[in-house]
Amino acid sequence: MNADLRLSSLLEHPDNGGVTLVTGRDAVWLDAVVGSTEGDLPADAADSLAVLTVAPPVTPWQIDALLRRVRDRGFTGLAIPGSASVGEGSLAVAERIGLTLLRVERPMALARACWQLLEGRDALTLSYVRKVARTIEYHADGLTDQLRYLSSSVGHAVALVDSEGVLQSAGEPLPPSVLGAIDFGRWSDIAVTTDGAAASVRVDSPSREGLRLVIHGRALGQTQLTALVTTAEVAMPAVAARILIDEVDAVSDVTRSSGLLGDFLESRGRPDVDIDRRMLDRGWRTTGYHLGFRMVGRTRGEPLELLRFVARELSGFPVSTHVTTRGRGVTGWLTFPKHPSAEELEQHVTRLRTLHTSAQASFPIATGIGSLGEGGAGLFATLSEAADAAKLAGNRVATGWFLHIDRLGLEQLLLAWAGNDTFVPAAQSLLAPLDPELLQTLAAYLDNESTLAATAAALGLHRNTVAGRITRIQELLGVDLDDPDVRLAVHLACRAVR
Amino acid sequence: MPRTLERDALPALARGFALLGSGGGGSPWILDLALRESPVWPVVLHDVADLDPATPCMALAYAGATMLLDERLPDEAPFAPAIAALERWLGHRVPAICSLEAGGMNGLACLPLARDRQWVDADLMGRALPDFDQLSLAVDGVPGLVAVGPTGAGGVAVIDGARADDVEAVLRAAITCAGGSAAVVVGGFTVGNLVEHGLPGTHARAQTLGERYLAEPDAGIASRADAIGARVLGAGRITEVLPDPLDLRVTAIEVRTAEGDTVRLVARSELLACMRNGVVEAASPTIVLAVDERTHDVLQVHELTAGRHIAVLSLPGPDWWYATAERHARVSPSHYGLSALEERR
Numbered sequence: 003m004n005a006d007l008r009l010s011s012l013l014e015h016p017d018n019g020g021v022t023l024v025t026g027r028d029a030v031w032l033d034a035v036v037g038s039t040e041g042d043l044p045a046d047a048a049d050s051l052a053v054l055t056v057a058p059p060v061t062p063w064q065i066d067a068l069l070r071r072v073r074d075r076g077f078t079g080l081a082i083p084g085s086a087s088v089g090e091g092s093l094a095v096a097e098r099i100g101l102t103l104l105r106v107e108r109p110m111a112l113a114r115a116c117w118q119l120l121e122g123r124d125a126l127t128l129s130y131v132r133k134v135a136r137t138i139e140y141h142a143d144g145l146t147d148q149l150r151y152l153s154s155s156v157g158h159a160v161a162l163v164d165s166e167g168v169l170q171s172a173g174e175p176l177p178p179s180v181l182g183a184i185d186f187g188r189w190s191d192i193a194v195t196t197d198g199a200a201a202s203v204r205v206d207s208p209s210r211e212g213l214r215l216v217i218h219g220r221a222l223g224q225t226q227l228t229a230l231v232t233t234a235e236v237a238m239p240a241v242a243a244r245i246l247i248d249e250v251d252a253v254s255d256v257t258r259s260s261g262l263l264g265d266f267l268e269s270r271g272r273p274d275v276d277i278d279r280r281m282l283d284r285g286w287r288t289t290g291y292h293l294g295f296r297m298v299g300r301t302r303g304e305p306l307e308l309l310r311f312v313a314r315e316l317s318g319f320p321v322s323t324h325v326t327t328r329g330r331g332v333t334g335w336l337t338f339p340k341h342p343s344a345e346e347l348e349q350h351v352t353r354l355r356t357l358h359t360s361a362q363a364s365f366p367i368a369t370g371i372g373s374l375g376e377g378g379a380g381l382f383a384t385l386s387e388a389a390d391a392a393k394l395a396g397n398r399v400a401t402g403w404f405l406h407i408d409r410l411g412l413e414q415l416l417l418a419w420a421g422n423d424t425f426v427p428a429a430q431s432l433l434a435p436l437d438p439e440l441l442q443t444l445a446a447y448l449d450n451e452s453t454l455a456a457t458a459a460a461l462g463l464h465r466n467t468v469a470g471r472i473t474r475i476q477e478l479l480g481v482d483l484d485d486p487d488v489r490l491a492v493h494l495a496c497r498a499v500r
Numbered sequence: 501m502p503r504t505l506e507r508d509a510l511p512a513l514a515r516g517f518a519l520l521g522s523g524g525g526g527s528p529w530i531l532d533l534a535l536r537e538s539p540v541w542p543v544v545l546h547d548v549a550d551l552d553p554a555t556p557c558m559a560l561a562y563a564g565a566t567m568l569l570d571e572r573l574p575d576e577a578p579f580a581p582a583i584a585a586l587e588r589w590l591g592h593r594v595p596a597i598c599s600l601e602a603g604g605m606n607g608l609a610c611l612p613l614a615r616d617r618q619w620v621d622a623d624l625m626g627r628a629l630p631d632f633d634q635l636s637l638a639v640d641g642v643p644g645l646v647a648v649g650p651t652g653a654g655g656v657a658v659i660d661g662a663r664a665d666d667v668e669a670v671l672r673a674a675i676t677c678a679g680g681s682a683a684v685v686v687g688g689f690t691v692g693n694l695v696e697h698g699l700p701g702t703h704a705r706a707q708t709l710g711e712r713y714l715a716e717p718d719a720g721i722a723s724r725a726d727a728i729g730a731r732v733l734g735a736g737r738i739t740e741v742l743p744d745p746l747d748l749r750v751t752a753i754e755v756r757t758a759e760g761d762t763v764r765l766v767a768r769s770e771l772l773a774c775m776r777n778g779v780v781e782a783a784s785p786t787i788v789l790a791v792d793e794r795t796h797d798v799l800q801v802h803e804l805t806a807g808r809h810i811a812v813l814s815l816p817g818p819d820w821w822y823a824t825a826e827r828h829a830r831v832s833p834s835h836y837g838l839s840a841l842e843e844r845r
């Protein structure tokens with residue numbers, strides 16, 4: 003490793019004293035010399051950079067003369083403080099005599115940067131490490147914030163990458179060629195291409211494998227890269243910890259919201275002071291109009307990933323949206339403060355359909371959408387409908403595993419219920435005691451709103467015959483058909499076995 | 501031995517004084533025009549050695565903004581009020597005259613008076629220089645000098661026992677009173693003083709330079725420079741003319757050559773120094789000249805404007821100024837408060 007001072011490295015150095023290139027091309031210097039004026043500089047300094055601490059004279063010929071005398075002493079670079087403009091003529095002189103001219107705001111800082119790059123490599127590393135140490139006490143809001151803070155402290159761009167691409171970044175984007183040059187097999191690595199250079203280190207994270215923390219810049223020199231590898235090594239544990247913390251935070255938040263949704267559904271939408279308060283804390287309003295949806299995995303899968311995806315997509319919706327996990331899928335809803343027009347509603351359903359389609363690419367899911375409901379009860383209803391619809395959608399390849407309850411005949415819903423694998427055997431065993439004649443009578447009775455006269459008319463029987471058969475059926479089944487729940491269950495069972 | 505100058509000597513003489521003018525001293529053009537038709541010819545020019553050393557002598561010059569003379573033509577006898585005051589003060593007639601600065605129009609200033617007085621081939625600068633404290637007699641501290649300058653509307657200022665710094669301060673003030681330019685006279689010395697404390701032979705030098713410069717009408721800059729023993733310091737286009745931020749009397753003229761070099765001229769009323777790529781190529785008392793690249797006319801400082809194509813030449817300065825450190829200090833750039841322009845010799 004040759005310890006020479008490259009202009010590009012110097013420009014890239016975070017504490018270079020505000021140095022800017024006035025004229026000249028990329029240069030490499032063997033040494034840097036600091037003096038207050040040109041008179042302090044050594045008479046023979048080949049290929050060196052001169053840093054002057056006193057502002058140069060103001061007249062153009064004095065600047066010309068200064069450039070010339072500095073060059074005559076063997077220097078090929080000159081950094082001058084002050085803001086006096088250097089005229090075209092003087093720039094031409096610098097160009098002509100082969101002198102790279104820099105302007106610097108704080109010459110002593112530039113001198114220190116030169117020293118760090120030339121000789122004080124450990125000092126450079128230490129100064130970086132100190133900056134990383136300062137970021138550890140910073141309370142970051144999340145990984146993005148942490149990386150941004152790290153980048154601004156270290157003074158270089160930072161990225162978190164895997165072999166596929168950049169996951170998170172702060173500062174300048176990481177050039178693809180540099181990403182491609184990074185060796186993912188090594189613990190620490192230095193990659194240099196024509197587009198830039200990067201120091202990277204593997205991130206030891208139990209939840210995500212193959213991550214690397216990258217610190218990069220356009221023109222980092224070898225000295226800087228070596229120092230930055232150490233910097234990345236020191237910064238890595240905090241980044242890994244942050245990834246873990248963010249994940250735990252996300253999971254526990256989902257667990258809480260999922261539990262709350264469960265409680266709400268259990269209360270069947272009836273007002274409950276405790277649940278209402280918890281929902282309000284989350285920003286879940288029951289007032290207004292709601293459109294529920296549910297997405298269920300068609301195979302066994304982790305709903306958390308799906309939730310992340312859906313939540314990210316929903317953030318682009320122009321209405322207030324909420325979503326959390328429930329069982330093997332996610333349940334969510336759109337809330338409208340006023341009754342949306344049919345057209346608006348249609349647009350939102352279309353959006354949800356688009357969301358379903360894009361989710362389909364990564365997750366095999368079925369999506370159901372409820373009908374619009376008002377208030378707490380309406381929210382419960384629409385979520386229930388969505389759940390039913392999702393269940394149905396799981397069998398509907400033809401509709402792309404997508405069902406909107408409004409499009410669904412009640413008959414279909416009923417059939418769907420009846421077609422359920424667990425329900426049919428149960429229905430058969432429930433109705434087993436009845437012979438076909440009694441079963442036909444029961445079905446007709448329930449279909450005709452439990453009225454004897456209508457049933458008799460439908461079956462072509464006498465009213466009393468029907469009454470006698472119903473009494474027998476109740477005895478055989480051991481049920482009370484005056485109970486609405488019982489009536490519904492038996493009605494459904496009739497449909498299932500028909 | 502006295503020389504007789506005919507009318508046809510005028511163009512060469514005028515061009516020679518323009519060369520010695522170093523961009524100042526006023527354009528000889530107006531006097532050239534006036535003298536072409538003058539009945540003064542032929543005139544006699546005496547060498548210093550030809551005359552009795554005890555002969556009282558006086559030096560004449562147009563001073564101040566010589567540019568004004570292009571606008572306000574000098575009257576018939578511009579020096580009359582100053583000469584009258586000087587002679588009244590001294591109490592005797594001053595029979596010999598010489599030029600105060602042998603550069604620009606001032607080289608010809610004595611010519612209209614050469615019929616009535618003895619014109620001596622000598623001056624007090626050997627070229628054109630900006631200030632009155634650069635008169636050779638005053639620099640050497642010759643005693644008894646009297647400087648006279650009109651103050652306008654018939655008034656005259658007389659400085660007796662004039663020292664270099666007094667002449668500059670008081671005469672400058674008088675010229676300002678007179679409206680910016682005036683015909684001034686310095687007397688109180690003899691022809692003999694000029695041998696050591698003046699610069700004899702400047703007119704002869706001007707004539708030789710002029711003749712050689714004009715010898716080949718179709719010659720290029722390089723061969724003309726060669727003919728007069730001048731060095732070409734660069735040729736190119738004036739890119740910028742800037743006043744000095746510290747001294748508004750100082751102008752910096754930037755020239756970009758075809759090769760991409762930066763040539764800078766630093767001027768007061770005369771061109772004082774030339775720098776090429778940060779190296780001082782010539783500085784006062786070396787004569788720095790700017791000539792039009794096409795017409796080869798010698799240009800005055802105020803004629804150097806952005807966009808003009810010029811060639812920059814240098815002529816060796818009068819040896820007199822190099823003879824002692826004190827003399828040199830009076831004319832080198834640091835005398836004008838200009839740093840980083842000293843000539844390496």
